[in-house]
Amino acid sequence: MTDVKTNVSGFFPRPPYLREKLKSIGGLQKESMKEETKKEIIDYVNRARNEVIKLQNKANLDYCSEGQLLWDDLLAYPATKINGFKMNGLIRYYNTNRFYRTPIIKNKLKLDNDFIIEDTKKAQNISNLPITTLLPGPFTLLDLSENKYYDKSYDAINDIKKILINKITSLEDLGIETIQIDDPSITKNFDGIKRVHRDLKDKTDLTLIINTYFGDATPIFDELNDIVDGIGLDLVNFESNWEILKNKKTPRVLKLGLFDSKNTRVERKKKVVREVENILEFIDSEEIIISTNLNLDFLPWPVMEKKIETIGLVGEEF
């Protein structure tokens, strides 16, 4: 019997008041921010986090995302908290019309400031649903950065791994049960996928879901499936990912990206229910999570709300 759960991929769009506030102070990553301003921002972020957590609770999802409202993109937030990175100019984010600032590795990567932990605690305090936390995947962090320090990418990925393990352990101490690791670049099939993700997994009992998108997961699926608890698949943009479901042994937890974060058209409940029923016939996972294919910040706020509501309604059918 497979448990059917629901969630979203996290990374919410910012509500207007938070955007305006950040605009008025000229961006987040200012080094010389006054304590007073910092406090103010924290208040605005708390308010926005409350709002997105409420949405997920109201829609009766099974897991709740913290929201990642402070994150400018998948890399900037962690990279500004890790020693050794310097932020550089804007570059196109995969094959999208979005841009991100390239982190440059200038020095040995070491954890500097806390990140994620405080935000996660706050989310836990206000959500009745269990919180899933998001971490950037090691291969993506390295792939989208410019390495000007390490001679071998092996050493770079090892240091990134250490930082992630530190975070995973702290999150486990907080009682977090599931972490979603967004690793879109992993589909480019780098060396060492097995080793790195096994090392992450070995240090913890909580469930790690490696979320893939922007690429076909087929070439790396088997390798990943051998070692991790969970895998996320984009089932909107990659027809080939459906073949994985039909033909391969699936992981213990399967995150199904059936809702498209890159289109404002809201999915029809009945259609998704049928898709899930269909999937249940040919997979052997313990748990599936009906979800979005990728970050919600590709959507305007009202459409994001509508999609969350619909995911909740689909979940009620199972």
Add this chain to the structure above:
Amino acid sequence: MIDTLFPTTVIGSYPKPKWLNRVRELNKEDKFSDKKLKEAEDDAAKIIINEQERAGLDVFNDGEMRREEMVEFFADKIPGYRFYGPVRVWGNNYFNKPSVVEELRAPDPMLVDEFEFNRKFASKDKIIKVPITGPYTIAEWSFNEVYDTKKELIFRLAEIINEEIKRLEDAGARCIQIDEPALSTRPEEVELVGNAIDETVEGVNVDKTILHACYGKFSEIYPEILDFDVDQFALEFANNNFKYIDALKEYEFTKELGLGCVDVHKSSVESVKTIKENIRRGLEVVNPESLWINPDCGLKLLPKSSSFKKLKNMVKAAQELREENI
């Protein structure tokens, strides 16, 4: 169309007066009527037309005083589009990305009033350039809820824009510039863009059709773009230090070149000498008769005073070269 060597022009946008932005804000908050906004836009347009005349340009417009954003402006006028709210472009920068929610229908004239106004208030010996966002860029920056493929959407938009260009031609426009900043971002789609551009200018008989592209790795779309059915390519060069000029030399450049010779991302004003050197780089690609002089891209993000000074120096550089050449 124009008998001087090295015609000087702009790509389109110019910094807006602060009061115009304020009036627009108040209009959005319903504190200022549409009529008052229109008045403010008219005033701003006259000022910018005058400013560009004083800079000495040959071909220009109103600095797009009536337009806020190059996709939003058109999507707002085409029935079938809807705005749900802003979407992140990067960091804390959001853009009102429109969604196609019904099959697109023919809009009322979108730019004819603007053109007629500009024509009326610019000196008769000057030429008005009308920038219009191309079908590929509008489609690329829209959500598509309706059409089965992006291609279908692009070609529907090409029809709509073609219709608009014909209206402009009927109103007396002689110089149309299609803006496709998205062109060089997806080099693998260059053929699709070309077909869409051909459709966009189908049956158009204005004196000059120009295609503007920026942020580009032009080496990846060259020489394919030479097949596009336009007279001129206005491209960005100054910002990337003429990185792609050599690539353009590999094949005979069979069109006119609009040479981006001042940077729109740096407010420091290039000297006349520097601009002259930049223009000479353009002459490595085309004959003097085929070279137009323009900034890399729209000027709207620059401080007002450096916009004006950049244009003035650009005009002076062209002038000096004309004298040296003839």
